Amino acid sequence: MTFPDLRPEIPDIEAIRGAIDVNRPLADLTWFRVGGPAQLLFQPADEADLAAFLQRLPQEIPVLVVGLGSNLLIRDGGVPGVVIRLSPRGFGGVETVDATHLKVGAGVPDKRLAAAALDAGLSGFAFYHGIPGGIGGALKMNAGAHGIETCQRVVEVRAVNRAGEIVRLAADDMGYSYRHSEAAPDLIFTSVLMEGIPEDKDAIRRDMDAVAAHREAAQPIRSRTGGSTFKNPDGHSAWKLVDAAGCRGLRIGGAEVSEMHCNFLLNVDNATAHDLELVGETVRARVLATSGIRLEWEIKRLGLFVEGQEIKEFLGA
Numbered sequence: 001m002t003f004p005d006l007r008p009e010i011p012d013i014e015a016i017r018g019a020i021d022v023n024r025p026l027a028d029l030t031w032f033r034v035g036g037p038a039q040l041l042f043q044p045a046d047e048a049d050l051a052a053f054l055q056r057l058p059q060e061i062p063v064l065v066v067g068l069g070s071n072l073l074i075r076d077g078g079v080p081g082v083v084i085r086l087s088p089r090g091f092g093g094v095e096t097v098d099a100t101h102l103k104v105g106a107g108v109p110d111k112r113l114a115a116a117a118l119d120a121g122l123s124g125f126a127f128y129h130g131i132p133g134g135i136g137g138a139l140k141m142n143a144g145a146h147g148i149e150t151c152q153r154v155v156e157v158r159a160v161n162r163a164g165e166i167v168r169l170a171a172d173d174m175g176y177s178y179r180h181s182e183a184a185p186d187l188i189f190t191s192v193l194m195e196g197i198p199e200d201k202d203a204i205r206r207d208m209d210a211v212a213a214h215r216e217a218a219q220p221i222r223s224r225t226g227g228s229t230f231k232n233p234d235g236h237s238a239w240k241l242v243d244a245a246g247c248r249g250l251r252i253g254g255a256e257v258s259e260m261h262c263n264f265l266l267n268v269d270n271a272t273a274h275d276l277e278l279v280g281e282t283v284r285a286r287v288l289a290t291s292g293i294r295l296e297w298e299i300k301r302l303g304l305f306v307e308g309q310e311i312k313e314f315l316g317a
């Protein structure tokens with residue numbers, strides 16, 4: 001799939017300092033390593049560059065933001081419009097503000113935040129040591145593990161809206177719930193003020209080691225995956241429902257439900273996004289048939305199907 005070049009539609013584009021690529025394949029920017037191109041991929045130099053770009057971009061052109069791609073399934077037909085990715089260079093700073101607060105760029109990988117919090121002697125961030133995404137994605141997804149969620153650390157978020165204006169949101173404005181934020185979908189988070197708890201560094205290091213050991217034992221962390229595929233429905237574990245529906249190890253094309261942790265989908269052998277989504281919808285349909293429960297995707301699916309390869313939710317059940 002090749003899209004028309006959008007650059008001529010953006011006035012005064014020469015003033016933009018970040019990297020602009022046309023029909024840029026996105027597969028290598030995601031953990032699954034699948035998916036088609038972005039019509040235009042923009043990696044802003046910094047927050048001011050991001051704002052300037054959005055001010056110039058005609059309103060009818062859709063915009064999507066991606067982080068480190070650890071929770072994304074980009075469809076094979078690619079993504080029309082603009083895809084924005086915050087580079088670690090422009091958005092990768094972690095600053096100690098005072099004894100309990102860190103200012104963190106949205107391009108900072110979660111693991112680097114955990115390490116910076118250790119350096120600053122702040123606890124409450126060790127869970128990030130095991131999550132392979134970035135802080136922008138963590139703010140959107142309310143990423144969490146081991147009983148702690150991002151919302152517990154957030155004090156104030158800075159963002160740029162579709163009109164290119166800077167917006168500040170208090171933690172309550174983020175409307176957090178399980179793996180979800182109610183913040184306006186056009187907001188691109190650029191940085192966040194986070195609060196930790198002063199703690200002995202050896203204790204923090206022990207917490208981080210425990211997180212790493214748990215991951216190694218329980219999750220296929222070196223595979224091409226998108227993390228937990230489905231949200232846990234109220235009162236249920238998604239993996240137990242998937243297992244009970246007989247889907248552990250289910251394979252279509254190069255995509256498979258992990259034998260190790262059956263709420264993980266894997267690209268085991270040159271899977272396409274179509275293979276992965278088809279396995280996911282087959283799982284949903286079988287869980288619905290065996291338990292009556294409608295699993296909800298935690299992984300964000302973005303972009304277009306290739307014509308003739310459309311997949312219906314629950315396979316149309």
Ligand SMILES: Cc1cc2nc3c(=O)[nH]c(=O)nc-3n(C[C@H](O)[C@H](O)[C@H](O)COP(=O)(O)OP(=O)(O)OC[C@H]3O[C@@H](n4cnc5c(N)ncnc54)[C@H](O)[C@@H]3O)c2cc1C
Nearest residue numbers: 067068069070071133134136137138140143144145189227
């Ligand atoms: C092996 C593995 C283990 C995982 N374990 C966990 C876990 O324990 N707990 C957990 O919560 N998650 C887990 N995940 C899922 C994933 O790592 C998290 O959801 C992570 O926070 C996503 O961050 P990302 O940068 O990769 O975002 P992406 O996957 O790139 O994007 C996710 C969503 O965030 C949005 N987004 C990204 N950046 C921004 C921004 N700057 N502004 C606004 N929106 C933005 C995107 O539009 C998209 O909707 C795991 C994933 C893998 C592959």
